[in-house]
Amino acid sequence: DAGVTQSPTHLIKTRGQQVTLRCSPKSGHDTVSWYQQALGQGPQFIFQYYEEEERQRGNFPDRFSGHQFPNYSSELNVNALLLGDSALYLCASSPDTSYEQYFGPGTRLTVT
Amino acid sequence: GIQVEQSPPDLILQEGANSTLRCNFSDSVNNLQWFHQNPWGQLINLFYIPSGTKQNGRLSATTVATERYSLLYISSSQTTDSGVYFCAVDNFGNEKLTFGTGTRLTIIP
Numbered sequence: 001d002a003g004v005t006q007s008p009t010h011l012i013k014t015r016g017q018q019v020t021l022r023c024s025p026k027s028g029h030d031t032v033s034w035y036q037q038a039l040g041q042g043p044q045f046i047f048q049y050y051e052e053e054e055r056q057r058g059n060f061p062d063r064f065s066g067h068q069f070p071n072y073s074s075e076l077n078v079n080a081l082l083l084g085d086s087a088l089y090l091c092a093s094s095p096d097t098s099y100e101q102y103f104g105p106g107t108r109l110t111v112t
Numbered sequence: 113g114i115q116v117e118q119s120p121p122d123l124i125l126q127e128g129a130n131s132t133l134r135c136n137f138s139d140s141v142n143n144l145q146w147f148h149q150n151p152w153g154q155l156i157n158l159f160y161i162p163s164g165t166k167q168n169g170r171l172s173a174t175t176v177a178t179e180r181y182s183l184l185y186i187s188s189s190q191t192t193d194s195g196v197y198f199c200a201v202d203n204f205g206n207e208k209l210t211f212g213t214g215t216r217l218t219i220i221p
Contacts, residue, residue, distance in 0.1 A: 033207060033208070033209075035209075037153075042198055042200075042212055042214055043155075043198075043200075043211050045210070048207065055206075056206055056208055088153050090153075090155065094207055099143035099160075099162075099205065100145065100157070100160040101145065101207060102157060103147070105152065105153065105154045106153045106154065108153065
């Protein structure tokens with residue numbers, strides 16, 4: 001049983017560019033959440049998708065947007081990249097029957 | 113929002129030693145999870161423990177929900193236990209985890 005997968009592993013972008021990160025949830029999971037982890041800090045909640053809708057959102061600007069597909073996979077899009085967007089982006093999934101979340105290996109984004 | 117504090121922030125131990133990591137939270141919770149973050153950034157699930165006590169090999173955890181704290185015990189530490197340990201909670205049952213600032217554990221051979 002594959003766990004949560006994310007792509008790409010690493011990414012380098014220039015200020016002002018746009019980026020798309022991808023996540024496939026664990027088999028049997030229908031809820032996907034995205035987190036941003038800056039260096040030396042704990043992960044911060046960005047938003048969550050369920051049934052292809054954004055169910056809730058953390059304190060992140062509208063430059064951060066997402067999508068969930070019918071197969072429950074998800075994308076995180078960030079527009080107009082800033083240097084401060086450099087971080088590890090983590091995707092987590094959970095089943096409908098439990099609150100327990102499982103995390104993917106993350107995508108490390110560097111903005112230069 | 114809910115506040116999560118972890119202590120100590122850093123812990124350096126000799127291989128074979130035991131350790132106790134603490135997580136305090138400011139409100140009642142529906143979910144509490146302990147994670148180990150390895151050097152590559154992967155968050156590894158250790159325990160899902162909103163209340164009670166669980167054990168898995170050399171690791172065990174206890175959450176006292178009424179007193180709003182959780183403890184993670186690591187016995188007979190190994191160098192592979194090194195890394196950052198996070199406690200994360202969800203207090204609305206909406207699967208939005210709030211993380212503590214972590215405890216960095218270093219095990220010296």
